[in-house]
Amino acid sequence: MLIRPKAGILDPQGEAVQASLAALGFAVTSARVGRLVDLEVDADDEAAAHAEVERMCAELLANPLIESFEIVTGPA
Amino acid sequence: MLIRPKAGILDPQGEAVQASLAALGFAVTSARVGRLVDLEVDADDEAAAHAEVERMCAELLANPLIESFEIVTGPA
Numbered sequence: 254m255l256i257r258p259k260a261g262i263l264d265p266q267g268e269a270v271q272a273s274l275a276a277l278g279f280a281v282t283s284a285r286v287g288r289l290v291d292l293e294v295d296a297d298d299e300a301a302a303h304a305e306v307e308r309m310c311a312e313l314l315a316n317p318l319i320e321s322f323e324i325v326t327g328p329a
Numbered sequence: 330m331l332i333r334p335k336a337g338i339l340d341p342q343g344e345a346v347q348a349s350l351a352a353l354g355f356a357v358t359s360a361r362v363g364r365l366v367d368l369e370v371d372a373d374d375e376a377a378a379h380a381e382v383e384r385m386c387a388e389l390l391a392n393p394l395i396e397s398f399e400i401v402t403g404p405a
Contacts, residue, residue: 255331255365270366270390279385283369289331290346293359309355314346 254306254314255323257287262319290314299326330386331399333363338395366390375402 258264264285271284292309296302303326315322334340340361347360368385372378379402391398 257365257367267366273389274368274385277385277388279381280371281368281385282371283367285367287365287367289333289363289365290343291333291359291361291363292350292357295356295358305355309350309353309357312353313349 254290254292254310254325255287256290256310256315256320257322258285259319259321287320293329299328302326330366330368330382330390330401331363332366332386332391332396333398334361335395335397363396369405375404378402 258267266286267284270286271281274281274284292306294302294305296305303324306324306326310322310324311317334343342362343360346362347357350357350360368382370378370381372381379400382400382402386398386400387393
């Protein structure tokens with residue numbers, strides 16, 4: 254799953270990345286840094302896996318106040 | 330772009346996530362934690378943007394010894 258800082262939330266890590274890339278001469282207009290979590294889940298089908306991972310995000314992995322998450326499922 | 334710890338590289342953050350999810354009662358067989366960087370780049374076309382971001386990854390954003398990266402491009 255992909256976890257990103259919500260729009261409007263300060264992202265100091267992204268600002269640092271943007272400044273560092275600019276210092277290296279790269280033209281970047283925006284940089285935002287988030288997290289990526291790859292999970293293997295036992296589930297009957299993809300819909301069940303998606304629902305299970307959504308609960309994990311909400312309960313542990315993402316902070317819904319400041320982060321949005323996106324779940325991408327596929328067979329192992 | 331998506332940055333992941335390479336297979337075989339210890340991922341303590343992923344192990345912590347797996348243990349925490351197990352403690353909450355979720356059945357997860359594997360968890361790996363990586364980084365996600367969203368960049369906006371000025372480029373003539375998607376191929377040019379891809380090449381530019383690949384250089385950024387190699388020079389600054391990923392550690393090629395222990396991390397692999399995947400670049401996904403699209404229009405702004």
